[in-house]
Amino acid sequence: MRVLGIETTCDETAAAVVQLNPGGAGEILSNEVMSQIAEHAAYGGVVPEIAARAHIEVLDRLVARALYDAKVKLADLDGIAAAAGPGLIGGVIVGLTTAKALALASRKPFIAVNHLEAHALTARLTDGVEFPYLLLLVSGGHTQLVAVKGVGDYLRLGSTVDDAVGEAFDKVAKMLGLPYPGGPEVERMAAKGDPTRFDFPRPMQGRAKPDFSLSGLKTAVRLAAQRIHSPSQTDVADLCASFQAAIVDMMIDRSRAGLRLFRERIGDCNAMVVAGGVGANGAIRRALSRFCGESGLRLILPPPQLCTDNGAMIAWAGIERLSLGLVDDMTFAARPRWPLDSNAEAAHHGKA
Amino acid sequence: MKILAIDTALQAVSACVVDDEDLDFETRETIAMERGHAEALLPLIDRVMAQVEGGFSELGRVAVTVGPGSFTGLRVGLAAARAIGLACEIPVVGVSTLAALAAPLIIHQNPGPVAVAIDARHGNVYFAAFESDGRALVTPRIASAREAAEALRQEERRRETTQLVGSGAALVAIEAEKLGLAVEATAESFVPDIIFVARLGLLGDPDLAPPRPLYLKAADARPQSGSVLAEAAP
Known part of the structure; x- marks a missing residue:
């Protein structure tokens, strides 16, 4: 089985072909990603209309290249999948409409994929992990701990009550005058700084429900930065290091609470899986690896190019759904908000 | 040659197929709407193409309105047209609204x-x-x-x-x-007659009239101002 996957929910345009080999292993035949970072850099964040414009500009050529690299034609595919949300509606509509039209014109099944589900299932493509497992999804748009029980079967254990972790990195970078995207910049500066100089809060520390909160920490960094009269490079490095240390402590504390809740509600946990762009942060990766070692838990950290947004994860989620006979029709509407766990209470801030 | 024309740039979703040799042949559908173009378009194209014997393989070209119009609306039509062009390996030509x-x-x-x-x-x-x-x-x-x-x-x-x-x-x-x-x-319709989109599409040269958006208006965004450090500095 071969499926084309299209991803356009944020600031990467991506298309990939993934094949399901006999025995159940996935194989990535092609994986094309075009990042729009340069287009958004001047604005210090993703501008929805600029993102949508960039997606329509390149998507069809990217699909053609993904097919060419995979050495397949549309006729050789078994289905066409696109991320239908959650994300920025203008971009989602471009990817979704492209996938639907490709499916209609080539008479192939169409699969609408939840972008978060694609992140959640990536570990089954890379490591063939069995259900159930604990997912830590941390990106610029999402921060949540999810029990992954099966395809389409998720229990959200906790999530951020305000900003996403990646968003906090970007905002801290912006207030310290570091370039966009801020995550790698903050990490680079943090490596040269003193993580103990500023005593930033560890939000939600010790709470049983594994929720996250970033806005208080962000404000603390802002106040500390403003108190320094014309900060030096050392000051900025110390601010970054102290901020990152607080994030790492919070992630571990929240993961511990998440694992406890997982074992209470679900039972044995097969692995802890990390997804999302923040999973590329070295300090967070090291801390999670230590935490999983102590907890006797298998840690699955997909390679960075599969942690950030990509088409292969959409294609793989398409394969998982198609294998279960789950297909969608031409009326499927983009879903800018689309929680993984339909029973979870709506987040009051509207961010999944 | 049969051409499929698509328009979602203004307050309607439209598609038609015309044949530049068989002038009697024509299948079309237009639905007036303010929003919901993205959900309506593909089912509408499906219905229009169902009237064409041989379906998509009979098409020789796709025409699509590129704007100006609703930014999201014109991208819906363009995404569909370009994907059909890719799937059927036929040229796609852009037509100004x-x-x-x-x-x-x-x-x-x-x-x-x-x-x-x-x-x-x-x-x-x-x-x-x-x-x-x-x-x-x-x-x-x-x-x-x-x-x-x-x-x-x-x-x-x-x-x-x-x-x-x-x-x-x-x-x-x-x-x-x-x-x-x-x-x-003139008290004409506010949306293009889809048959004329098809006719202009037949006349147009895909190399000179590519299926790229004609927004006429920049995205509404301003470059970021300085950091709090700059604001805090004397």
Whole structure:
């Protein structure tokens, strides 16, 4: 089985072909990603209309290249999948409409994929992990701990009550005058700084429900930065290091609470899986690896190019759904908000 | 050759298939709507193509309106058209909504220039004007109704009545009359006749009229201001 996957929910345009080999292993035949970072850099964040414009500009050529690299034609595919949300509606509509039209014109099944589900299932493509497992999804748009029980079967254990972790990195970078995207910049500066100089809060520390909160920490960094009269490079490095240390402590504390809740509600946990762009942060990766070692838990950290947004994860989620006979029709509407766990209470801030 | 034409740029979702050799053949559908183009388009194309014996493999070309119009709307049509072009390995040609709105008047009406104004809100219009033979008189632009009327006056060489069409026609007509121009706002439809999108698509050259958006307006965003450190500095 071969499926084309299209991803356009944020600031990467991506298309990939993934094949399901006999025995159940996935194989990535092609994986094309075009990042729009340069287009958004001047604005210090993703501008929805600029993102949508960039997606329509390149998507069809990217699909053609993904097919060419995979050495397949549309006729050789078994289905066409696109991320239908959650994300920025203008971009989602471009990817979704492209996938639907490709499916209609080539008479192939169409699969609408939840972008978060694609992140959640990536570990089954890379490591063939069995259900159930604990997912830590941390990106610029999402921060949540999810029990992954099966395809389409998720229990959200906790999530951020305000900003996403990646968003906090970007905002801290912006207030310290570091370039966009801020995550790698903050990490680079943090490596040269003193993580103990500023005593930033560890939000939600010790709470049983594994929720996250970033806005208080962000404000603390802002106040500390403003108190320094014309900060030096050392000051900025110390601010970054102290901020990152607080994030790492919070992630571990929240993961511990998440694992406890997982074992209470679900039972044995097969692995802890990390997804999302923040999973590329070295300090967070090291801390999670230590935490999983102590907890006797298998840690699955997909390679960075599969942690950030990509088409292969959409294609793989398409394969998982198609294998279960789950297909969608031409009326499927983009879903800018689309929680993984339909029973979870709506987040009051509207961010999944 | 059969051509599939698609339009989702303004307040309707439309598709049709026409054949430039078999002039009797025609299948079309238009649904007027303010929003919901993305959900409506593919089922509509499915219905239109179901009337075509042989289906998608019979198509030789796709035409699509590229704007100006609703940013999201025109991307819906463009995404579908480009994907169908890719799937069927056929060329896709872009058609301006301004030209598509002007085309019926240019072909059928009495001689004289034709101006098209699409309401772009806040007193602005997407605007273009054409000679009676279809040549460009005023190139596509976004302008206030007043500026549009002034652009028209600069091109007014003969005392011919200019036909005005589109959802912004009345706005421009008021300003044009203030300038003493002879204009007539035509009570035509505010959305392109999809058959004319197809006809223009057959005439167009895919290399010269690529299926790329014609927004006429930059994305609404401002580059970021300085960091809090800069603000805090004396």
